[in-house]
Amino acid sequence: MxxxxxxxxxxxxxxxxxxxxxLPVAQAATGYRALVAVMLYGGNDGMNTVVPLDATRYAQYCSVRGSLALLKTADTEHVRGPIAPIGDGSWGLHPRLAALQGLADAGRLASVFNVGPIVRPTTRSDFAAWRYLNDATKLPEALFSHSDQQKLWQNGAARTDASTVGATGWGARVAEKSGAGIYSFSGNSRFGTGATRSALILPGPGSQMAGGLxxxxxxxxxxxxxxxxxxxxxxxxxxxxxxxxxxxxxxxxxxxxxxxxxxxxxxATPGGTGSNSAIDTAFQRGYACGTATLTAYSQSLGKQLYQVAKMIAANATVGGSRHIYFVSLGGFDTHGNQPDQHADLLSQVGIGLASFHEAMASLGLTDSVTSFTMSDFGRTFKPNSSSGTDHAWGNTQLVLGGAVNGGGWGSYPELTLGGPDDAGISSWEYQGRWIPTTSVDQYAATLGGWLGLSASTLLTVFPNLGNFATRDLGFMKA
Structure with missing residues (x-):
């Protein structure tokens, strides 16, 4: 050659x-479990993903959000309303996430509040004292930066120096410790990069893996x-x-x-050779989206989740009893025209995850598969002058599956600009950049524990986890 x-x-x-x-050896899985990471690149606006509906907080929310506030009444395109109430009605989903409303009511959707990269529990006074120290043992590196915060979310340690996890991702480290196969339908990522093994990158439906061979x-x-x-x-x-x-x-x-x-x-593609009719039905189901009807398979995120669903359906052929998957959707950097842009993006999230969950139910694997979101950071509670929002810190994440303890988890921020959860110290900084009250380490470790890692092993996978008294947040069943 x-x-x-x-x-x-x-x-x-x-x-x-x-x-x-x-690759794992092909064999029938015993006690099969899979994690599906859904990365929302750009910084999803968690404040408009899950909204408090109790009278006091909803009034606070509307007074600050102004023209960006979601409404309890409908608009033609369901861009701002109606909010989809969930559970006992204390919380509501963005109208374009209405496809998840029934799953939330069934206790299969958890909202984990104010999650973000922090090295240790951090109060507003801590942040004021530490923010100019350039000390990675106290505060994460390069706050509010897309590339840096994406890395910190995906490495699950709020630090990337060699004394912690280096350039590895927590998905790969969990895979190494659990023996899980790890796969990406969204190219290379920090999440899937390990010290000894990394994610297998796979193409979309209809593609031939032999490609250049x-x-x-x-x-x-x-x-x-x-x-x-x-x-x-x-x-x-x-x-x-x-x-x-x-x-x-x-x-x-x-x-x-x-x-x-x-x-x-x-x-395999819907109706093609090797396709699964139950999965095809789920991903070709039409969902009302404003005045349009959309299917998951017509969208980027939906196609990636379709690939994951086929892999999970064929888990005995794929091999191993533990799998980790990575998919993503970009465009969440909504500095301007947020209502329309965010609605279009959340349509993909809601329809894609609902279709994926339906497919898992059709396979009898609802309790065996958990999907969850990650994103660079949250966005400012206070809008900017361009009908958008800017880079923030703590954020709301969604976790979906039959093994999920539904409802709200963690500490929702106090909706006061310049209040105890606001990272703004001087008055001109009062934007509602929430200091996280839950770390990425705790969030990820709860998922890794469900996949099967012991408490002691989790402390090696997430080296800052020991800084937090609560290491299992409780949103996953045993």
Missing amino acids: DRRHFLRAAGALGALGVTPIS SAWQPDATWAPNIALSNAFLMTMKAPTTDPLFKAFAKLRGNALDAVGRLGGIVA
């Missing part, structure tokens, strides 16, 4: 995300193609003392294993 062909094949393997993953044609019937394919496979077995080619042969073997085992699952 000359250098040009080596690099071309290596690029194809890299696109498959096979470095340095090893053009020399390998496992279904070839023409003699020259069969010979070429066999020669391609033989290069893995050729004796060599070259460590580069040994490493490449191992990577190629992993890639071919992934293609052979997962290729048909990944390529």
